[in-house]
Amino acid sequence: MAATIKDIANRTGLGLATISSYLNGGNVREKNRQKIEAAIKELNFEVNEVARGLKTNRTHTIGVVIPELNNIFCTEIITGMEDILRKKGYATIVCDCRTDKKLEREAVEFLYRKRVDGIINMPVDSTGAHLKQFEIAKKPIVIIDRKLPQIACDSVLVDNRDAAKKAVDILINNGHRHIGLITGPEEIYTAKERYNGYETALSEAGIQIDPGLVVHSDYTIRGAVSGVEKLLDAHPEVTALFAANYEMTMGTMIVLNERGISIPEQMSVIGFDNREFARALHPTLTIITQPTEAIAAQVAETILDRLEQGEQTAPKELYLKTEVMVGKSVKNI
Amino acid sequence: MAATIKDIANRTGLGLATISSYLNGGNVREKNRQKIEAAIKELNFEVNEVARGLKTNRTHTIGVVIPELNNIFCTEIITGMEDILRKKGYATIVCDCRTDKKLEREAVEFLYRKRVDGIINMPVDSTGAHLKQFEIAKKPIVIIDRKLPQIACDSVLVDNRDAAKKAVDILINNGHRHIGLITGPEEIYTAKERYNGYETALSEAGIQIDPGLVVHSDYTIRGAVSGVEKLLDAHPEVTALFAANYEMTMGTMIVLNERGISIPEQMSVIGFDNREFARALHPTLTIITQPTEAIAAQVAETILDRLEQGEQTAPKELYLKTEVMVGKSVKNI
DNA sequence: CAGAAAAACCGAAACGTTTCGGTTTTGAAA
DNA sequence: TTTCAAAACCGAAACGTTTCGGTTTTTCTG
Numbered sequence: 116m117a118a119t120i121k122d123i124a125n126r127t128g129l130g131l132a133t134i135s136s137y138l139n140g141g142n143v144r145e146k147n148r149q150k151i152e153a154a155i156k157e158l159n160f161e162v163n164e165v166a167r168g169l170k171t172n173r174t175h176t177i178g179v180v181i182p183e184l185n186n187i188f189c190t191e192i193i194t195g196m197e198d199i200l201r202k203k204g205y206a207t208i209v210c211d212c213r214t215d216k217k218l219e220r221e222a223v224e225f226l227y228r229k230r231v232d233g234i235i236n237m238p239v240d241s242t243g244a245h246l247k248q249f250e251i252a253k254k255p256i257v258i259i260d261r262k263l264p265q266i267a268c269d270s271v272l273v274d275n276r277d278a279a280k281k282a283v284d285i286l287i288n289n290g291h292r293h294i295g296l297i298t299g300p301e302e303i304y305t306a307k308e309r310y311n312g313y314e315t316a317l318s319e320a321g322i323q324i325d326p327g328l329v330v331h332s333d334y335t336i337r338g339a340v341s342g343v344e345k346l347l348d349a350h351p352e353v354t355a356l357f358a359a360n361y362e363m364t365m366g367t368m369i370v371l372n373e374r375g376i377s378i379p380e381q382m383s384v385i386g387f388d389n390r391e392f393a394r395a396l397h398p399t400l401t402i403i404t405q406p407t408e409a410i411a412a413q414v415a416e417t418i419l420d421r422l423e424q425g426e427q428t429a430p431k432e433l434y435l436k437t438e439v440m441v442g443k444s445v446k447n448i
Numbered sequence: 449m450a451a452t453i454k455d456i457a458n459r460t461g462l463g464l465a466t467i468s469s470y471l472n473g474g475n476v477r478e479k480n481r482q483k484i485e486a487a488i489k490e491l492n493f494e495v496n497e498v499a500r501g502l503k504t505n506r507t508h509t510i511g512v513v514i515p516e517l518n519n520i521f522c523t524e525i526i527t528g529m530e531d532i533l534r535k536k537g538y539a540t541i542v543c544d545c546r547t548d549k550k551l552e553r554e555a556v557e558f559l560y561r562k563r564v565d566g567i568i569n570m571p572v573d574s575t576g577a578h579l580k581q582f583e584i585a586k587k588p589i590v591i592i593d594r595k596l597p598q599i600a601c602d603s604v605l606v607d608n609r610d611a612a613k614k615a616v617d618i619l620i621n622n623g624h625r626h627i628g629l630i631t632g633p634e635e636i637y638t639a640k641e642r643y644n645g646y647e648t649a650l651s652e653a654g655i656q657i658d659p660g661l662v663v664h665s666d667y668t669i670r671g672a673v674s675g676v677e678k679l680l681d682a683h684p685e686v687t688a689l690f691a692a693n694y695e696m697t698m699g700t701m702i703v704l705n706e707r708g709i710s711i712p713e714q715m716s717v718i719g720f721d722n723r724e725f726a727r728a729l730h731p732t733l734t735i736i737t738q739p740t741e742a743i744a745a746q747v748a749e750t751i752l753d754r755l756e757q758g759e760q761t762a763p764k765e766l767y768l769k770t771e772v773m774v775g776k777s778v779k780n781i
Numbered sequence: 782c783a784g785a786a787a788a789a790c791c792g793a794a795a796c797g798t799t800t801c802g803g804t805t806t807t808g809a810a811a
Numbered sequence: 812t813t814t815c816a817a818a819a820c821c822g823a824a825a826c827g828t829t830t831c832g833g834t835t836t837t838t839c840t841g
Contacts, residue, residue, distance in 0.1 A: 119827055130791040135829060144789065144837090165501045165563055166827035169796050174498060176541075176562075184527040185520070194517040194544050201543065201555075206562050208509075208539045211527050222534075229509075229539050230498055336724050368728040391669050395701040397730065452797055463821040468799060477807090477819065499797035502826050 118158035126154040138162055168230070176206045177418060178226030178234045180219060184211040186334075187361050187389055188407060189237065192259065195411025196235065203419055205232075212239060214333065220245040227252075233418050238263065241302055255421035257414050261304040262432065269421070269431045271413045275305050278403045278437035279312025282357045282385045285401065285439070287320045290448040291355040291383060295346050297367055298359040299334040306331065309359040328353060332363060339366025347374070354383060354448060361388035368396065379446035390440060399442035406435050451491035459487040471495055501563070509539045510751060511559030511567045513552060517544040519667075520694050520722055521740060522570065525592065528744025529568065536752055538565070545572060547666065553578040560585075566751050571596065574635055588754035590747050594637040595765065602754070602764045604746045608638050611736045611770035612645025615690045615718045618734065618772070620653045623781040624688040624716060628679050630700055631692040632667040639664065642692040661686060665696060672699025680707070687716060687781060694721035701729065712779035723773055732775035739768050 123134045127150040137143045137151050154160070168174045177200055181189045197207045208231060210222035216239050223245045226234060233255035236246065243263035249256050256268035263270070279296075286294050296313045299306030310329065317324050330346050332338035339358065343366060346353065358364040364386030376382050378398060386393060386402040393400040413433055456467045460483040470476045470484050487493070501507045510533055514522045530540045541564060543555035549572050556578045559567060566588035569579065576596035582589050589601035596603070612629075619627050629646045632639030643662065650657050663679050665671035672691065676699060679686065691697040697719030709715050711731060719726060719735040726733035746766055 120829095121827075131828090132792070132830080133790055136790085139829085142789070147789090161561055163502075163563070163827050164561060165498060165507060166796090167829075168498045169496075169502050169798085169827080170829045172796085184523050184530070187518070190517050190523050197517070197542070197544060201558060206541045206558070208541055209530070210534065211530060225534060225539070228494055228497060230496070365724055365728050369724065372728060372730045372732065391698055391702065392725070392728075395698050395705060395725075396728070397705045399705065453799095454797075464798090465800080465822075466820055469820085472799085475819070480819090496797050499826090500799075502797080502828085503799045505826085 117163075118160040119163070120160075122158055123151060123154045123160055126158065127151055172230075173232055174230050175204055176208060176229065176231045178223070178229070178231035179207055179209045180212055180222045180226070180234065180236045180238075181209065182212060182214040182219075182237060182239055182334075184209070188405065191407035192411045192414070195408050196415045199412060199415035200419070205419075205422075214239055214335075216240045216245075223249070233257070233422055235259065235414055235418060237261070239303075241304060243268075255418055257418045257421075259410065259414060267430055269417045269433075271410055271417065271433045271435070273305075273405050273410065273435050273437055275308035275437075276312040276315070278405075279309040279357070279359060280316045281312075281437070281439055282403050283313050283316035284320075285385065285445060286355045286357065286383060287316060287322070289355075289383065289445050292322055293325070293328065293350070293352045293354055295328045295330065295343075295350070295353045295356045296359065297330045297332060297339055297342055297346070297356060297363045299332065299363075301331050303334070306334070306359065313357065325350075334360050334362055336362045336366040336369070339363035340370055343367050343370040347376075355385075355445070356382060357385045359387055361386070361392070364388070364400070364402070365392070368400075379444050383445040383448075385445065393440060393442055396442075396444075398444055400444045401442040402440050404438050404440055406437070409435055450496070451493040452496070453493075455491055456484060456487045456493055459491065460484055505563075506565055507563050508537055509541060509562065509564045511556070511562070511564035512540055512542045513545055513555045513559070513567065513569045513571075514542065515545060515547040515552075515570060515572055515667075517542065521738065524740035525744045525747070528741050529748045532745065532748035533752070538752075538755075547572055547668075549573045549578075556582070566590070566755055568592065568747055568751060570594070572636075574637060576601075588751055590751045590754075592743065592747060600763055602750045602766075604743055604750065604766045604768070606638075606738050606743065606768050606770055608641035608770075609645040609648070611738070612642040612690070612692060613649045614645075614770070614772055615736050616646050616649035617653075618718065618778060619688045619690065619716060620649060620655070622688075622716065622778050625655055626658075626661065626683070626685045626687055628661045628663065628676075628683070628686045628689045629692065630663045630665060630672055630675055630679070630689060630696045632665065632696075634664050636667070639667070639692065646690065658683075665699075667693050667695055669695045669699040669702070672696035673703055676700050676703040680709075688718075688778070689715060690718045692720055694719070694725070697721070697733070697735070698725070701733075711777050716778040716781075718778065726773060726775055729775075729777075731777055733777045734775040735773050737771050737773055739770070742768055 120134050124131050183189055193209055200207055212219035212222050219239045227248050234249050235257045237259040238261050243266040246256050246266050250266050258268050258270045260272060298309050327350055330342035332342040356367055358367040371382055378384055386400045388404055393402045453467050457464050516522055526542055533540055545552035545555050552572045560581050567582050568590045570592040571594055576599040579589055579599050583599055591601050591603045593605060631642050660683055663675035665675040689700055691700040704715055711717055719733045721737055726735045
């Protein structure tokens with residue numbers, strides 16, 4: 116049905132290899148170039164990427180495995196990456212693993228079978244074992260939001276420790292002493308880093324850390340809701356909360372809202388990500404924001420570099436900074 | 449490097465065709481089955497989907513083109529679909545076209561070149577011209593949120609007219625007479641339908657329609673912000689607003705918030721989608737919600753049916769209903 | 782204009798499957 | 812034990828490219 120390279124060869128009287136060479140940017144005599152281009156237009160030929168992939172072992176496809184598609188931080192990064200990668204002819208297959216190690220491994224295997232050229236992962240499994248097959252096959256791996264020392268891969272990270280410290284510093288400077296932290300699972304790198312920032316800020320200020328004020332939840336809205344409820348019940352002395360990702364910020368707001376706790380009079384709050392959400396709340400929320408576009412661009416460029424150059428240079432780590440967006444949700448006491 | 453079917457054939461002493469037949473569910477003598485399975489395990493063979501694709505003309509890949517990945521309605525649907533499709537061995541390539549017809553066409557062409565087996569689209573271009581090549585190639589097309597009479601395809605839709613009517617009815621029943629509508633571009637089907645619902649509700653109640661109260665914006669947060677600002681400036685008589693998608697609901701809240709307009713005392717509001725957002729606001733928001741999971745499931749099943757059965761039955765249309773989630777953002781006046 | 786170097790061209794083989802048509806094996810019935 | 816249909820098996824060809832090694836054509840040099 117569809118025209119093949121052979122049809123072009125016949126039509127132009129040239130050889131197969133010549134057409135192939137033309138298609139891949141090789142040199143062709145001017146008059147032949149014209150003939151080929153005419154034939155291509157006439158038969159509206161398009162190279163069959165599948166056949167090409169069989170020969171070259173490249174599918175021009177990149178796999179992306181993330182913990183949650185319904186997480187605005189993830190989708191913003193994906194949007195940005197997809198844009199850049201598509202412009203370079205790469206398709207992106209996104210798999211959502213629901214923050215589940217087993218599903219994550221399955222997703223990676225799925226993508227491996229699909230023979231993607233490389234993989235981008237915001238890992239749930241901190242050992243990186245699931246990525247081993249990509250490492251063995253020498254296919255590039257780019258990690259977001261974590262370091263995987265056991266795997267040869269590049270990482271793009273945000274300075275989460277600093278981010279959390281900035282947030283907690285603000286609360287301390289406003290006189291708060293009993294500050295609740297709602298963060299992610301202990302085994303997740305970003306959550307640990309954010310906890311470290313919290314700890315550092317408190318100890319620098321000479322405030323004793325009360326482990327009861329730290330909620331290790333699961334980065335979901337629902338998780339935050341139950342975590343915050345328990346925290347408030349057990350520790351009425353808390354005057355400020357810092358929620359360490361967007362979903363948990365939302366969960367925190369839901370609880371405060373449903374309990375009729377007014378912000379910032381009865382509770383000061385600092386959230387994470389999603390500027391629009393922060394602006395839509397009343398009073399507006401003070402938040403820490405991550406540079407999602409920059410992350411996306413870095414990740415895309417990093418994997419493209421590995422893919423095109425294929426250089427076996429040492430793994431790179433790239434750190435990006437967060438920002439504070441000041442709202443009216445912190446009270447000076 | 450990787451084992452091929454040939455290696456399995458050699459190792460087992462069987463023929464190529466037999467191995468292939470086994471791999472595709474054909475019958476094999478018990479002792480051969482064991483040999484084959486042993487060989488597969490030993491060489492850890494995996495069929496090369498690219499080579500298979502070249503022969504069968506199937507890539508087991510489905511393209512998805514949506515207007516915005518940063519739109520929670522879209523991501524929820526994608527999450528659901530991806531889940532179902534992946535379980536059936538299909539990969540999903542998602543392209544975000546930024547609500548731009550040209551980019552949409554490019555995305556579809558990109559996917560066509562990638563030889564996806566079928567396409568799922570929430571179309572920006574209402575003519576459907578961009579999908580023509582899929583129709584010609586007889587590759588299944590499933591449309592979300594719109595009908596494309598000019599293209600042979602299945603559609604999964606939500607009863608948007610009814611959704612909007614329900615919302616406006618609530619406002620009318622609470623005594624509102626000057627109701628602002630913030631909806632999408634006139635040429636977008638869902639926006640038109642939602643407008644129709646608004647119109648129907650008002651005229652059934654015998655209320656004259658004031659075109660000045662209708663904002664046709666672009667379904668984005670930013671668009672809603674400027675639209676609502678203009679609306680409020682020009683029409684101080686408005687006592688209630690209905691925002692007809694999630695992003696515009698957020699935009700509406702941002703403006704009301706920044707202007708210090710209290711809800712529901714000074715303005716009643718009904719929004720759209722995202723239950724968590726509605727719950728996180730104070731007071732909680734009354735919203736219309738769409739059954740995203742059901743939509744996702746329907747879309748996935750529809751395309752799988754077409755793909756597996758390949759039956760040339762007539763295009764199907766499937767309608768799903770919305771729900772109202774009652775909050776405290778509507779005042780009885 | 783001859784000769785040589787460079788550029789352009791060429792067909793065959795290969796990538797790893799599926800499928801076609803035909804052959805062998807199996808085992809149940811006679 | 813023979814017969815024969817059904818089941819299992821088989822290799823070659825094909826899918827549409829790229830690439831290898833070698834041939835032809837062009838262009839440049841003296």
